[in-house]
Amino acid sequence: MSGGTKRIQNDPWWLRAGAMAFTLLFLGFAVLLPLVSVFVQAFAKGLGGWWAAVSDPDTVSAIRMTLVAALGAVPLNTAFGIAAAWLVTKHRFPGRHLLVSLIDLPFSVSPVIAGLVFVLLFGAQGTFGPWLQAHDIHIIFAWPAMILATAFVTFPFVARELIPVMEEMGTQPEEAAVMLGAGGWTVFRKVTLPGIRWGLLYGVILCNARAMGEFGAVSVVSGHIRGETNTLPLHAEILYNEYDFTGAFAVASLLTLLAGATVVIKLWLERRIAR
Amino acid sequence: MSIHIQNLSKSYDGKHQVLKNVSLDIPDGELVALLGPSGGGKTTLLRSIAGLEVPDSGQILFRGVDATRQRPQDRGVGFVFQHYALFRHLTVFENIAFGLRVKPRAQRLPEAEIRASVQELLQLIQLDWISGRYPDELSGGQRQRVALARALAPKPAFLLLDEPFGALDTKVRKELRRWLRQLHEELKMTSIFVTHDQEEALELADRVVVMMDGNVAQTGTPDEVYDRPSSPEVYQFLGDVNLFRGRVASGSFLHQPHSPDGDTTATAFVRPHDLEVDRFPSTDNSVPALVLHAYAVGPKVRVELRHRDSGQMIEAELTRDRHRNLGLAAGDPVWVTPKSLHVFQDGQEVAI
Numbered sequence: 001m002s003g004g005t006k007r008i009q010n011d012p013w014w015l016r017a018g019a020m021a022f023t024l025l026f027l028g029f030a031v032l033l034p035l036v037s038v039f040v041q042a043f044a045k046g047l048g049g050w051w052a053a054v055s056d057p058d059t060v061s062a063i064r065m066t067l068v069a070a071l072g073a074v075p076l077n078t079a080f081g082i083a084a085a086w087l088v089t090k091h092r093f094p095g096r097h098l099l100v101s102l103i104d105l106p107f108s109v110s111p112v113i114a115g116l117v118f119v120l121l122f123g124a125q126g127t128f129g130p131w132l133q134a135h136d137i138h139i140i141f142a143w144p145a146m147i148l149a150t151a152f153v154t155f156p157f158v159a160r161e162l163i164p165v166m167e168e169m170g171t172q173p174e175e176a177a178v179m180l181g182a183g184g185w186t187v188f189r190k191v192t193l194p195g196i197r198w199g200l201l202y203g204v205i206l207c208n209a210r211a212m213g214e215f216g217a218v219s220v221v222s223g224h225i226r227g228e229t230n231t232l233p234l235h236a237e238i239l240y241n242e243y244d245f246t247g248a249f250a251v252a253s254l255l256t257l258l259a260g261a262t263v264v265i266k267l268w269l270e271r272r273i274a275r
Numbered sequence: 276m277s278i279h280i281q282n283l284s285k286s287y288d289g290k291h292q293v294l295k296n297v298s299l300d301i302p303d304g305e306l307v308a309l310l311g312p313s314g315g316g317k318t319t320l321l322r323s324i325a326g327l328e329v330p331d332s333g334q335i336l337f338r339g340v341d342a343t344r345q346r347p348q349d350r351g352v353g354f355v356f357q358h359y360a361l362f363r364h365l366t367v368f369e370n371i372a373f374g375l376r377v378k379p380r381a382q383r384l385p386e387a388e389i390r391a392s393v394q395e396l397l398q399l400i401q402l403d404w405i406s407g408r409y410p411d412e413l414s415g416g417q418r419q420r421v422a423l424a425r426a427l428a429p430k431p432a433f434l435l436l437d438e439p440f441g442a443l444d445t446k447v448r449k450e451l452r453r454w455l456r457q458l459h460e461e462l463k464m465t466s467i468f469v470t471h472d473q474e475e476a477l478e479l480a481d482r483v484v485v486m487m488d489g490n491v492a493q494t495g496t497p498d499e500v501y502d503r504p505s506s507p508e509v510y511q512f513l514g515d516v517n518l519f520r521g522r523v524a525s526g527s528f529l530h531q532p533h534s535p536d537g538d539t540t541a542t543a544f545v546r547p548h549d550l551e552v553d554r555f556p557s558t559d560n561s562v563p564a565l566v567l568h569a570y571a572v573g574p575k576v577r578v579e580l581r582h583r584d585s586g587q588m589i590e591a592e593l594t595r596d597r598h599r600n601l602g603l604a605a606g607d608p609v610w611v612t613p614k615s616l617h618v619f620q621d622g623q624e625v626a627i
Contacts, residue, residue, distance in 0.1 A: 172360035175327055176422075178347050179354040180374035181429055190377065194364040 072147030081158025115220025161203030
């Protein structure tokens with residue numbers, strides 16, 4: 001036995017109690033209290049008030065836009081994540097480390113800046129603006145920019161989950177499949193994909209949660225056109241600014257439910273992966 | 276010839292040659308060991324035969340047909356990995372069936388036949404009672420047997436095994452070794468296995484290929500390789516050996532531990548069990564030594580000695596009876612005499 005690990009029971013009781021009290025207090029203050037208040041505010045006018053806010057045409061449109069952004073960005077990032085992780089873990093090529101660093105870029109770039117980049121590229125005064133206008137293609141202040149901005153902000157999630165999973169798997173199972181006569185696609189479908197399935201699902205769930213909750217980047221490119229390019233987070237902000245607190249919190253409660261569902265799926269997946 | 280390898284060269288980084296112009300013939304139906312220290316190129320050679328590595332130059336022929344540029348899938352070679360490389364998401368049964376199920380539809384056997392041949396292999400590896408388990412639920416020895424059955428399922432022409440027992444403990448390794456030898460007697464399939472364990476190679480193989488520094492250093496039966504190593508390097512790699520420096524004069528070896536450089540041009544190699552230990556010198560070539568330590572290894576006793584003049588360490592192996600009769604104790608002065616020795620001069624063996 002190595003002497004490096006210390007049994008928790010050996011720590012003095014006041015340290016354990018102190019850490020526990022601080023953790024609980026902070027969790028309660030920073031997480032539980034806001035969570036409860038979201039639902040209290042959302043149902044301040046009863047279930048009917050909540051339902052009225054949620055079924056408002058603008059809210060329904062925001063739900064649709066959120067789904068469009070997520071449905072566009074998540075599959076894109078899933079494909080990108082699998083390809084990038086596969087390249088980085090199973091191959092050695094020049095620029096490999098650069099690629100790994102680039103995958104992390106969205107973590108270090110402010111989402112607002114990311115949104116601005118797209119405006120500078122595709123906006124009316126942007127690099128491709130005149131050409132896009134001449135061909136009547138709308139990217140900024142329309143759904144394509146929403147998907148692009150969301151995709152940019154969320155693209156590390158799947159790749160980041162898969163890289164360690166694929167690294168641990170190594171190349172030998174795939175080589176074994178090749179030696180048994182399997183072609184490239186069969187190897188991917190029958191060996192690689194089943195080997196990474198839980199990690200992949202985990203990454204997709206996180207990516208989806210982040211995509212649906214994204215605010216900064218989409219805020220810049222959406223133009224906040226009510227009933228058209230608003231997503232749920234953007235819509236909640238607008239309603240709040242208009243002093244429609246019940247409406248704002250009802251929309252927020254939808255996002256909170258999404259977060260809750262994500263946590264539950266995440267827990268289940270973590271248990272699967274640990275097996 | 277079953278497998279014919281001609282002038283194979285390979286470098287991973289363009290600087291260091293892992294395989295240096297290797298040529299080798301593997302006869303039909305033999306169990307061949309690629310033996311050598313790590314970094315000697317044996318695994319690279321094995322993976323090149325499988326098609327998992329592409330050689331820079333040279334040719335690989337399977338039964339006279341050039342396979343150098345063939346895809347690994349098309350080579351008809353079974354491969355067993357050191358760490359088993361089983362498919363963790365599939366049961367033992369489905370692991371073995373994998374090679375049969377991925378065949379193109381036209382060549383694929385009907386489901387009933389697939390099940391029958393998997394069942395047959397499960398009996399062969401004596402694991403039909405755990406066909407429904409997953410690899411994570413098996414012991415190391417069981418995993419390696421499943422990996423072997425999986426490699427055999429598509430009926431390959433050759434079987435390649437990369438350090439097949441490397442990850443197992445000694446007892447399991449011995450059992451599995453004996454079992455593999457038996458299996459080879461039954462199947463008579465041309466097989467090559469890589470090992471760095473000389474005992475394993477000598478015990479298991481029909482033919483041993485010693486690989487060192489990217490070259491084939493020697494090829495021969497286990498006896499040939501062990502009794503008549505072709506170079507000092509092979510001698511040192513194959514089992515414990517004592518070195519005596521000296522020179523060759525009129526057909527005999529003169530042991531000269533203290534001669535100035537240039538004079539000691541020859542090296543004599545003596546296996547510990549070819550050394551006689553006595554209280555008195557028995558020949559001119561007897562060497563004065565001090566007993567340092569003696570310990571029993573099974574039926575033998577190993578004696579560690581030090582040359583009384585040069586301080587060189589010498590290791591001898593005696594029978595228990597002989598050791599008892601001598602009554603050796605630490606610090607005793609004795610004389611050590613080689614019963615047989617091999618002398619090399621400039622890398623060439625010299626007849627004594």
